[in-house]
Amino acid sequence: MSFAFSAKPLRTLRLKSLQDMPDFSNVIPPHIRKLVETDQSKPLKQSRSAAKPIALNLNENPFGPSPLALKALKSAIEEVHRYPEIHALDLHEEIAAFHGVQPEQVLITAGATEFLCIIARVLLASGLNAVTSARSFIVYKLATQVTEGKLIEVRTRDNGYDLDAIGAAINADTRIVFISNPNNPTGTLLTAEEIDLFAKTLPDHVLLVLDEAYGDFAAAFAKQRHVNYSHALDYVRADRNIIILKTFSKAHGLAGLRVGYGIGPARLISVFAQARSIFSVSSVAQAAALAALHDAAHIRTAAQNNSEQADVVSSALERLGYEIPITWANFIFCDVGTNAAGFAESLQSHGVVVQPLGMWGAPNAIRISIGTPEQNHLFLKAFEAVVQSVRS
Ligand SMILES: Cc1ncc(COP(=O)(O)O)c(C=O)c1O
Structure with a gap:
């Protein structure tokens, strides 16, 4: 009895063809539909890459996990x-x-x-x-x-x-x-x-x-x-x-x-x-x-390096003529005075990934995570090379 009863509704549920399918987007709430239509979900650049660039884009701990x-x-x-x-x-x-x-x-x-x-x-x-x-x-x-x-x-x-x-x-x-x-x-x-x-x-x-x-x-x-x-x-x-x-x-x-x-x-x-x-x-x-x-020691190492290196990176950028707001975090905000996406791409071609801030409403600014002294040195070298090519 129960078999016969349950088989029927299943059969009637089957759709005749794809054209008979109702447009599912009609049942999606308008604020979500708008998001899909304006798709802003470009993934942020991740630190992994075949060439292993120096990842200074997501404010991670440069010394790795605790x-x-x-x-x-x-x-x-x-x-x-x-x-x-x-x-x-x-x-x-x-x-x-x-x-x-x-x-x-x-x-x-x-x-x-x-x-x-x-x-x-x-x-x-x-x-x-x-x-x-x-x-x-x-x-x-x-x-x-x-x-x-x-x-x-x-x-x-x-x-x-x-x-x-x-x-x-x-x-x-x-x-x-x-x-x-x-x-x-x-x-x-x-x-x-x-x-x-x-x-x-x-x-x-x-x-x-x-x-x-x-x-x-x-x-x-x-x-x-x-x-x-x-x-x-x-x-x-x-x-x-x-x-x-x-x-x-x-x-x-x-x-x-x-x-x-x-x-x-x-x-x-x-x-x-x-x-x-x-x-x-x-x-x-x-x-x-x-x-x-x-792991207080690990946190202390990261924070101490960060305090020292924030000064090193900020001062070097200031010497190159950039105005750097004093940072209280593990990154630096820098208005590069030109299209930041292009600037970041040039930096990437020198092996350093930073975050361009167009999506944040600052199309001429980048955010640079503060790394280890070696990473920061390489970043500053790459930055100088990009600045020279922008200015020449
Ligand atoms: C201000 C701020 N809050 C929260 C987070 C999120 O951290 P979580 O990785 O715990 O989601 C971040 C990560 O970048 C952040 O910058």
């Missing part, structure tokens, strides 16, 4: 037939203890990028908006454009965030303010005092997303330059509407493994946790991150 993480990875690899621990409990506890917060105030995701996408998906809808600055982290745009919400990008001030302009752009429909501190790609910093003043003005219907992906580098510069970098964890402890984002992709050297996390009040974390992709943080990523969290 050695402690590598060791942990090697033993975790034996267990990859098992699913990862679904809530990454051990890593949650370690991260919480590391920052002096509760495990319920932490959510681990597949890179800070996954957290950004979750925030946009959960909080934005038609008629609502998020506010950020022009020339900031490209994922704020990518994460919001797949929602029906809108991203408002205010003008920059001195190559960085203009908090007055952000404040003025916030309205009753604003749900998120994204702040990259330091800012990618310009490298500028907002001090703890500036963020304090700004945070006080935020209405209750707005979530402040403080993206501290480059926090380890900024903290090292801040110590050296006698500036207060961040005390954002105090906002979490005071139960403010804030999510602080961190990542293992930069100073810890684990970009390829995709692990990041957000810290915020438990009442907010529990909401965003509902929208996390199931099993998005792999078992090997969890094991490596756990080890890297405590």
Whole structure:
């Protein structure tokens, strides 16, 4: 009986020909259709290539992964037939203890990028908006454009965030303010005092997303330059509407493994946790991150090299006549005064990959990650050669 019953609807479901197929694009929401039509999804240039150029385009750790993480990875690899621990409990506890917060105030995701996408998906809808600055982290745009919400990008001030302009752009429909501190790609910093003043003005219907992906580098510069970098964890402890984002992709050297996390009040974390992709943080990523969290030596090496080499590279570029904003991160923003895509291509022909910033609204600027002393030396040689050919 049941066989006869189930066979019938199957047969009637079969389409007569391809022409009878309804146009599926009619059921795709218009904001997604627009993305497909204007396809901006050109992949970013990756560091891998047959000729192994020097990759200074994605702000990775030039010293490679944390050695402690590598060791942990090697033993975790034996267990990859098992699913990862679904809530990454051990890593949650370690991260919480590391920052002096509760495990319920932490959510681990597949890179800070996954957290950004979750925030946009959960909080934005038609008629609502998020506010950020022009020339900031490209994922704020990518994460919001797949929602029906809108991203408002205010003008920059001195190559960085203009908090007055952000404040003025916030309205009753604003749900998120994204702040990259330091800012990618310009490298500028907002001090703890500036963020304090700004945070006080935020209405209750707005979530402040403080993206501290480059926090380890900024903290090292801040110590050296006698500036207060961040005390954002105090906002979490005071139960403010804030999510602080961190990542293992930069100073810890684990970009390829995709692990990041957000810290915020438990009442907010529990909401965003509902929208996390199931099993998005792999078992090997969890094991490596756990080890890297405590690899203070590796982080110190990266941050120290970065502070010293930022000066070396910036001064060399300034001597060549370029104006370089002081960086607080592991990269340098440089307006090359000519088409940056072409300039970057010429650099690539000299074996160095940098990021041209056309997509960031800066068609004449490049972003150069700070490498090891040897890499920076080779970059500067290549840069000089390109400048000479541009100027001659
Ligand atoms: C400002 C900023 N936030 C977040 C990230 C994302 O890091 P993840 O690799 O953890 O997704 C990056 C990566 O470049 C970044 O520049």
